[in-house]
Amino acid sequence: xxxxxxxxxxxxxxxxxxxATAALLARQGWRVVCLDxxxxxxxxxxxxxxxxxxxxxxxxxxxxxxxxxADIKARMGGLDALVxxxxxxxxxxxxxxxxxxxxxxxxxxxxxxxxxxxxxARMMERxxxxxxxxxxxxLRGGGLAGTVSYASTKGAVLALTKNAAxxxxxxxxxxxxxxxxxxxxxxxxxxxxxxxIRTRVEGMTSFGRLGTAEEIAEAIAWLISPSASYVHGxxxxxxxxxVMY
Numbered sequence: 053x054x055x056x057x058x059x060x061x062x063x064x065x066x067x068x069x070x071x072a073t074a075a076l077l078a079r080q081g082w083r084v085v086c087l088d089x090x091x092x093x094x095x096x097x098x099x100x101x102x103x104x105x106x107x108x109x110x111x112x113x114x115x116x117x118x119x120x121x122a123d124i125k126a127r128m129g130g131l132d133a134l135v136x137x138x139x140x141x142x143x144x145x146x147x148x149x150x151x152x153x154x155x156x157x158x159x160x161x162x163x164x165x166x167x168x169x170x171x172x173a174r175m176m177e178r179x180x181x182x183x184x185x186x187x188x189x190x191l192r193g194g195g196l197a198g199t200v201s202y203a204s205t206k207g208a209v210l211a212l213t214k215n216a217a218x219x220x221x222x223x224x225x226x227x228x229x230x231x232x233x234x235x236x237x238x239x240x241x242x243x244x245x246x247x248x249i250r251t252r253v254e255g256m257t258s259f260g261r262l263g264t265a266e267e268i269a270e271a272i273a274w275l276i277s278p279s280a281s282y283v284h285g286x287x288x289x290x291x292x293x294x295v296m297y
Contacts, residue, residue, distance in 0.1 A: 058132040058133065060085070061087055061134050061172060062137060064087075064111075064139060068237035069239070070088070072266045073137060073269040074104070076266070084100070085105045087111075087168075089108065108120075111136075112164045117168055132176070134169065134173075134183070135276065137185050139161045139205075144201065145199060149200050166212055169216055173216070178225070179224055181228075183227075188291045191231060192295065196233075196253055226283065230287075232268050232291060233263055235267075237265050258296075259293065262292075263290065263292055
């Protein structure tokens, strides 16, 4: 990696896992670029230590991704890490899901992840690290609250990450993914507002509780740290013992 403070871009940084990850990395001394499609790309950016830059980005728009990552290259000189937290949740039942719904989730969760991964990797040197964000829904095929479009796209993120690891490993760039279980964030607020769903999901874990965004951020921070130097092409499941495969 380059000398000095390490540089990381975090997509989906406005809330949930993305916000928790950006905050943790800033406290760890990273130079953080917060990326989100909302104008407030990082709600706590002004309160975070060190250099934190916020940029507006719609990950599903290729021209937007290319432009923003070019801006990052001009401003930061490159990246030492990338975390792709941007994604959308979808709970439409199987037979009510149409091509428009499926395509919208696909565009953000899969195409958006790919575009950011591609453009981020262009400006990385040997020793850089990438962490994508999948879900246990991609391993289980859904079955919690996210249904066919969400589960399918998170399964695609798992395959995308492995392909990127094959491509970028010889360049010295490590690529891994984290697969959280149901995390208590605004992302899942609608299904979790149903007490029956919340109780059922909590009961599926060995801990009997949901995870927090901060717990997932800690795992992501480890995956992009030198401590995980020989972890590559792997899926780290962080679900409180829900899957255990």
